[in-house]
Amino acid sequence: MLNKPEYLDLIVQYLNNPQDESLHRAVETFRTESVDQEKYFLEIEKIWNLSAKSSRLDGVNKRQAEQHFRRALRNITPNSFSLMKWVSSVAATILIVGISYWFYESTNSSALITKQTFANQQDSVMLVDGSKIILAANSEIKYPKAFNSDSREIYLNKGRAFFKIAKDPKHPFRVLMGESKVSVLGTSFNIDYSPNKIDLDVKTGRVIFSPYQNRTSSILTAGQALTYNIQKREFTARLSQNSDSWLTNELVFVDTPLEDVCKQLSDYYKTDIKLETNQQMVKKLNATFKNNSLNEVLEVLKVTYGLTIQNNKDSIILKTPSIN
Known part of the structure; x- marks a missing residue:
């Protein structure tokens, strides 16, 4: 039976002091006694390792963290057992913070941050991948705290922005604007987005412009540009000139x-x-x-x-x- 607090205390003591030979021998004996005990140790070790990142959890609600920890622990142990016997102990507190980190990251990594500028204001955003976005006045973007998929996606809700994208061939960068999107690997470009049209100007590299789903995409290289009429679903090709003058x-x-x-x-x-x-x-x-x-x-x-x-x-x- 794995519902004995002393098992958890033994593992926590060992993880807190892995150089102690007596604790090491005791844990090794525990792990070799059964497959369930080995699995139990590995799961607790995983949660313990997560707790090392707990300093990043300024926004975690401790009461919610405890509730999520209880549910998670029921799923990872062979038998359900009461958490109340040891939840107030130091070991349990560390484990709660660890599982809180996992829950906090999994639920907030995809949460979008909004950056908005107003009249006569410019602002910039440095994304986690090293890409930089500079916003003109009266503009708004939404972006995730961290990119957690095969691509990097942000939303330009309105206005004008200059993008300098960090190269990452394995993770294309996409700017979404309503039905339209711009896809790049590493380049710099300017977008001016309004309810009626999209102006796209490429400064370096190349981008792929997709006006809407199932529509043929267009590839633009440095010095090229287009204006897309959203209502008519038509675009006009042109040479790029002075698209970043608002910035320079x-x-x-x-x-x-x-x-x-x-x-x-x-x-x-x-x-x-x-x-x-x-x-x-x-x-x-x-x-x-x-x-x-x-x-x-x-x-x-x-x-x-x-x-x-x-x-x-x-x-x-x-x-x-x-x-x-």
Whole structure:
């Protein structure tokens, strides 16, 4: 019968002082007497080893831990027995903490942590695998405390984020956004997610974009980008340019059409900038702006293209010279 407290006390004393030769001999004798006793020892040893990590258990509820320990111990011992005879002892306390660690980790490793930013705020998250996520203003992600499956998955609920993913070929990294997801092995990229669309820009490496289940996926490499219309389930391929300007405070234009320049300036400065022209714009912009104000950038465009700038209440209109 294994319902004798002295058996448990013997094993705990041995595990607490494995160098004691008399305890070692007594435990070895106990283990060799039957298969059940060997199994009993191994299970108690497993729980004891878990208790070594108990310093991480700041959030464990001791009353719940005791209840879970009782249930767990009934499952691992050949016969059910009363825990009350020794639950107040030091040995039992250590074992309770050990099983608490197992329960706490198994129930909380998959719990998601929410990180949210507000207006005019940026924040960053370093994941357990070494990956880094930088959030723009008004953005939200959810991520697990630890990755415990064959893949690494986080959720971008809204807004914009820059991802620098640690390489791990055996565990692909996935960013989930509603029905859509981005899968990578190790790379850096930018996502801007809203209820209407997803903008995906790849800076280094390559990613796989899956718009929804059973839809053909798209592979993007460094310098490539796409815009996905969620309602229409359509996406447009484009070259990646200035997707991380919100992070670097730098705008770089290389052979960029003026119409695209206006779109990127609108996004960066959060101002509606429109181009009105009655001619085909052949001249493209090559320029770099670092920490410049919108007025400074517009002055450069004015000189370069001979534009007329009209400031309205809700927008800025850029007009090209009329063709006579």
